[in-house]
Amino acid sequence: MKVMAVRFSDWRWLLAFASLLVLVGLVGATVANGVQAHQACAPTFDEAVHVLPAAQAADDLRHLDFASFLRHSYDQGSSTFSRGRRCRRGFLSALRLRALGKRGYNARFESESGFSTLITVKCSPTYDQDGIAQYPFFHSWLISLFFLLASPGLTVGRVANVAFVCLSVLLAFFLAGELSPRKDLW
């Protein structure tokens, strides 16, 4: 804490931090605007795999159904997809992938409490979908916070990830300060 107090009283540190803050804000806002402008851009299958459980988690939290929230979180990271057609168990059994020729799938997601969304995903026929669906829950938790603040959707999920990158840059600044041998300066 003493080191932090020294840093906040150092005008050079404050100037560097303020400059970084402005830069991160400008770049982040520009990228977020780009995401908004291209919101019609179809998600890849991988994006859909990440967005749908997050939407379910947000839905559970919105209904204050913590038991379902934990159960659904624990359901992630299993052998979810059976040859890319449908899921085996839990809430993801409501996910259906309907082939749209060789170019993509329609993925309809219906949560147990009635929330549903329909997205069209591009899916490479060379993907082993059993292999790419083995993701645990923490990313869904982080994204679901943004879904609670806004509405669940692909654009909100993308903007959330932009925010994660911006926060990472700020965190890297503080981490560099901790690793600096001249803590009196930085």
Place this chain on the structure above:
Amino acid sequence: MVLGAMPLWVYGSRVYLEPAGLLVTLAALFCYVKAPPEYARRFWLACTSLLAAASFFTKYSFGIFVLGGLGLSEVLGWLVMRHRPDIRCLCLFGPCVVLLLLWFVNPDKLSGFLVYTRAVTAQPPDEANG
């Protein structure tokens, strides 16, 4: 430099795991740096442990790298300082190990983890689309 890296924003503007993994990994490193061996800062050690578990639960490979790095750093510290693992080790790895054990108590998770560690294999187009 990071802000101007276009490949970073290509991934950063998609709903992929990498941005969240970057954030959680840096947060774990920050907490770890705040708890050097010469100080008994159990709060920061526990935070490091929980964030290491969070990185594992973001994507298995992220957690393997974070936990591997922490383990390597601690082992080298023990060798250099010539002392045995103590309460610091318990604070640093205890919460993470408990959470991982709770996760892998279901054998299906372990099989999923093993599936994930294999390379993505190609399928015949007919099987994938049919």
